[in-house]
Amino acid sequence: MSGNEREEGGGFELALVVPKWGEINKGEDIDDCVEILSDELRKKGLIVERVSGLQNEFIKFLAPLEVLGKVAAELQFRKRTRIGMNFPFEWDEAEAFVRHPDGSLFGWGERFRCYNHILNGIVNTGTTAIVMKSKSQEVEWNPGESLLGKLESLGILKEVFPLHDESKRRQLMRSWAMNWLDFTTQPVDDICSYYGVKIATYFAFLGMYTKWMLFPATLGLIVHFVDFGSLQLLVLPFFFICLISWAVLFFQFWKRKSSALSNRWHIYDSGAAECEYKFWHTDQSSSSSPTEHMKKQETNKLKEKKAFQREEWFRWLMRLRNDVFVIMGIICLQLPFELAYAHLYEVIGSEFLKFCLTVVYIVAIQYFTRMGAKLSVKLVRYENNENVEYSANSLVYKVFGVYFMQSYIGLFYHALLHRNLTTLRQVLTQRLIATEVIGNIFENSIPYLSYSFKKFGAIRNKRKREKGQSKVKLRSMPRVEKEYLKATYAASIGQELEDGLFDDFLELVLQFGMIMMFACAFPLAFAFAAVNNITEIRTDALKLLAMMRRPIPRADATIGAWLNIFQLLIVASICTNSALLVCLYDQEGNWNLSPGLGAILVMEHVLLFIKFGFSRIVPDEPEWVRAARKKNVTRAEQMCSKQLLRSISADENTFRDMKKHD
Structure with missing residues (x-):
């Protein structure tokens, strides 16, 4: 070297x-x-x-x-x-x-x-x-x-x-972070090799999500800017049906891609691997014969069953208690606060007072969110989950409930209670453009400013210690110390169970909820989301390669609890957009089941059927992955069964020989 x-x-x-x-x-x-x-x-x-x-x-x-x-x-x-x-x-x-x-x-x-x-x-x-x-x-x-x-x-x-490996980091900088010609193409294999499976899975999802986002973005631009004349009343329902079909198909094809990536990256189920390891370890190190081992397992079967059932129900009750505690806290504490802000924003006429109110709200909600996240972390510690990934998923569900209330309750208030679509579009524009742009700026600038401040402080302290030693030349800071001064890739809720991917996934989920649940009120939002995601790929890559330390790898091969949250938001968007269409077509507020409104209710049920029906039509994994997995399982069963049968036969023959000699 x-x-x-x-x-x-x-x-x-x-x-x-x-x-x-x-x-x-x-x-x-x-x-x-x-x-x-x-x-x-x-x-x-x-x-x-x-x-x-x-x-x-x-x-x-x-x-x-x-x-x-x-x-x-x-x-x-x-x-x-x-x-x-x-x-x-x-x-x-x-x-x-x-x-x-x-x-x-x-x-x-x-x-x-x-x-x-x-x-x-x-x-x-x-x-x-x-x-x-x-x-x-x-x-x-x-x-x-x-x-x-x-x-x-x-x-x-x-x-x-x-x-950081400097040669690989520079290569990824050229082929990934600074490669603006290919908007959604990413070297996911190189990312997996350098950062691990979890981060590579996130960027594979982000790239596919951004590529698929081009369709609803184009459709939203057409709906927003083109005047369809007498067919205008049919455009929004058609746009809504296309969106739901797009979202359902996207996540089904993501499941297929995820399984293909797991096969390519040689990722195996951790629970299955643990069971297989225990089997091999026991088979090789145990001094007892297989027959005696099976007899012993049969006698302890009832005791083990009761122990597993007791442990299972204890875990379930602990999770239920904690979930109820979080939900009641959100309803009793956060919901009144969010509704009060939404109501004051609606009744205040001065734009300056609205701005001041929003500043106070942002400061206060950060405190509430941080407090709720810390409480969720403490609750998860007492759930006795099977492993770290189960604990992380439980934490994701709890913290997302806090952010869900923060991000959407005001929008629901303007859309469904006051039926003020103008204010709804204004708030959506603020959150999609201003919030995400400012968020990306702070996401990359704060780590850089923190690193620059630490570096300046280290050089200044060194000069103070060597003050008066004019002949001593201050040497440059080594690269390893520069990396040490960089920020860690940590989650805003703490790094005990989650890393920085929590904030990146949370940003995507909140964006998806805003553009989907209020799509009929603001079709242009999909174009903003597509542009933001194209930028997000490069800024997140630049953040990991230049602004942050190299993260500690995580082994989970899927997006975990976030996939279930995305699926939940699809169902919620069917209900909210149906209600928005009713508000648009029932201007008088009679809420009667005229033929148009009745058609909206029928459309809602059809979309729910599409949501749950497409999951059966499109398989979760490609056929070649399923065939390879079954082939490997069959080979393993054959080898293990032959080895076990030989051991049993040898044990029985030995027993018969001993009996003859006696």
Whole structure:
């Protein structure tokens, strides 16, 4: 590895941050602890390099492929083989396993898991404590104790964070963030290799959503600007029917694309993988025969069934209690606040007072939303969910309820109660144009300003410490320290269960709800949404590549709870747009079932049938994916059944031989 490549951070994937106590604490140094940590990393087979920054010291490290392969075998990674079946990974048989589309044996998520296992595996394996110096004190590293945990508790280790690969980052910058010629085309395979499955899935969804958005955007422009004369009354219902059909088809075809991407990226169901791993582990390590094992399982079957049922109902009751608590909080606290703002906005005549009211509302609603999100996080902790993704989905549902009330209740108020479509269009325009434009500006400018401020502060503090040393030239800030000063890709509700994808998905969901639920009142909104999404692809890519640290990968291969929220908004849009059509055609407010209004009710039921009927017509996954999956399952069953039958036969033969000898 060349010196320039090392300086740019090429190849190194993670870094440890330790403070420069020698400068901060008047000559006291912790080189002993840092040196021991560096040596332990090298003993694990890692390539280590220490870099001195202006404020902190950094230990960059990289694991060779052989080290990663042995750790992956130890963790029993299940990977696809060239015969199509999934087996636990073995380093000695690495050639038998299929590589990722970019040619790598392990994806970013798999490598990160290996690094996490290596770091957590640095423990004192000796029988006596190792004495380390820290702040002029002696600290004992006890047998069986984690070194990273020890250093973190002492304040020696600040953080562990992923590093950008400069060559890959520049390549993605050219082919993705700065590629404005292809509006919706993205290198999703390269994104998956560099950022992991979850972020790649988000951008695959955003690209497909934007490409499909061109149809309703064109249709909305035609409906808004073209005068159809006597047929004008039929245009909006036709536009509405086309929209619902478009939305239903889009999500059905997204499910198909999602399953195809999962197959291409070698993603498997985590629950299934866990069960398969337990089966293989038990089969190989158990000392009892298969017959005895099955008899033991039969005797414990009733006990296990009761335990599973008790655990299942306990989880369900905890989720129900928390959901009721959140819903009642929204109805009793947030709903009156939102209705009060909508009513005052309706009755106030002065535009200046409306602006002042909106400013006060935005400040207050941010506080309410943040408080509701923090409360939701606390409630999710007590739900005893199966894994982190279940907890994250539960959190998404709860927090979206808060944002749903914030974003839509005022629009419902103007549209259905006051039936003021002029004010409704005005509010929609403000939120779709001003809010999203301002949101994109702040989304990218705040991380850059924060990074610039931290960088300026680090240089200023360094100059103050070296003041009077005219002969000492202030060295430039190393790249690893620049990355450390960048903002993390975290969610606005906290990063315990969600990362920055929460805010990105939330923005898409709220936009989808606005343009769909009030489509008949403002068809032009789809054109605004299409332009915003084209810009969103590039700005989000630029944010991840230039403004943020490299995110920690997540393994979930779908958009999770967000897909169910999108489906719910489609059903809600059928009801709201039918009510809007009634308001448009029943200007007197009689609400009688004239032939026109009766036709709207019939259309609503037809659209609901289309919504739930198309999900049966269009399969959720392509036929070739289903066939490949069934083929792999059949092969696995055949091999496992043959192995199990041989074990049972051998056990029975041994038993008969022993009986004959007796």
